Amino acid sequence: MSDITRIGVLTSGGDAPGMNACLRAVVRRAVAEELEVVGIRQGYAGLIEGDFVEMDRQSVSNILGKGGTILKTARSNTFRQPEGRARSAENLRSAGIDALVAIGGNGTLRGAAMLHEEHGIAVIGCPGTIDNDLFGTDETVGYDTALNTAIENIDRIRDTADAHNRLFLIEVMGQDAGFIALNCGIGGGAELVLIPETLTQMSSIKEHILSLMVSQLRSSIVVVAEGEEMGGAVKIAEALKEDEAFAPIDLRVCILGHVQRGGSPTARDRVLASRLGSAAVDALLEGHDSVMVGVVNGDIKLTPIRQVCDRKKQIDYDLLNLSNLLS
Numbered sequence: 245m246s247d248i249t250r251i252g253v254l255t256s257g258g259d260a261p262g263m264n265a266c267l268r269a270v271v272r273r274a275v276a277e278e279l280e281v282v283g284i285r286q287g288y289a290g291l292i293e294g295d296f297v298e299m300d301r302q303s304v305s306n307i308l309g310k311g312g313t314i315l316k317t318a319r320s321n322t323f324r325q326p327e328g329r330a331r332s333a334e335n336l337r338s339a340g341i342d343a344l345v346a347i348g349g350n351g352t353l354r355g356a357a358m359l360h361e362e363h364g365i366a367v368i369g370c371p372g373t374i375d376n377d378l379f380g381t382d383e384t385v386g387y388d389t390a391l392n393t394a395i396e397n398i399d400r401i402r403d404t405a406d407a408h409n410r411l412f413l414i415e416v417m418g419q420d421a422g423f424i425a426l427n428c429g430i431g432g433g434a435e436l437v438l439i440p441e442t443l444t445q446m447s448s449i450k451e452h453i454l455s456l457m458v459s460q461l462r463s464s465i466v467v468v469a470e471g472e473e474m475g476g477a478v479k480i481a482e483a484l485k486e487d488e489a490f491a492p493i494d495l496r497v498c499i500l501g502h503v504q505r506g507g508s509p510t511a512r513d514r515v516l517a518s519r520l521g522s523a524a525v526d527a528l529l530e531g532h533d534s535v536m537v538g539v540v541n542g543d544i545k546l547t548p549i550r551q552v553c554d555r556k557k558q559i560d561y562d563l564l565n566l567s568n569l570l571s
């Protein structure tokens with residue numbers, strides 16, 4: 245067991261629907277154990293500035309269903325420098341904070357690992373990113389909501405694509421990972437899915453689209469992850485337009501962008517976030533340190549944060565085959 249009495253909590257990096265639900269769970273679980281909770285505003289930027297606020301049960305009332313994060317978030321360049329992290333550790337110590345719960349994606353967890361390794365700060369990570377690209381958890385907070393938003397939008401685009409027999413390239417988020425693209429491609433019935441994990445030759449992209457559109461005179465949807473090798477939907481569209489065979493094809497590009505990050509979290513994300521936030525406090529009370537709480541095969545699992553940062557979560561290649569098979 246631990247002698248922790250006062251914890252800090254922050255959200256950092258790209259916001260994700262369900263971060264508020266996770267924060268609520270951290271605060272309420274901690275308060276139930278008679279711990280004091282300090283909210284750190286604007287992620288690591290606020291940690292450097294000492295932008296702290298005392299939190300209690302009331303501070304997290306009515307935030308469960310809200311998108312964004314009431315603590316705000318940021319991507320801090322200063323924190324990437326050793327001086328920024330030293331200042332952060334100093335601020336935590338002078339505020340009497342014994343441990344930090346960091347909610348966010350890869351960069352956030354990397355930051356937490358460095359605070360631990362360089363300054364001995366006790367840290368627990370909670371996976372919060374729409375990208376779902378974290379090793380050590382089957383799902384990250386925000387992923388399910390983003391996926392549903394993407395599918396809803398693909399359905400809408402399908403209507404207009406079909407009405408005009410058009411080709412749509414729909415770009416979804418995912419800098420280094422194709423989890424959103426692959427799954428919304430399957431859920432939205434895309435004719436082709438392009439993700440960073442695999443390299444599809446331009447010649448086979450063209451062949452596939454032409455065989456569907458010219459011979460069968462129908463609309464097509466290609467889902468492209470933003471981090472895809474050829475540089476995203478706009479670049480691919482340009483390359484297709486340069487090919488004479490594509491002259492009869494009416495092509496449009498739609499970049500879904502930040503709509504995927506906003507909105508009220510789905511039921512699945514709310515439950516996941518609540519479980520993970522509560523488990524983060526449990527982990528601290530049980531004396532764990534420098535681990536991320538995740539859910540693997542339905543159960544809470546703790547993984548060393550360093551391992552989460554250093555290992556890449558693999559895409560499910562069976563799903564990729566399924567996507568190709570059904571398109």
Ligand code: F6P
Pocket residue numbers: 258319349373374375417418419470505
């Ligand atoms: O990490 C989550 C994410 O939404 C990525 O999918 C995307 O590439 C990135 O953040 C966008 O970040 P920003 O809002 O800072 O442009």
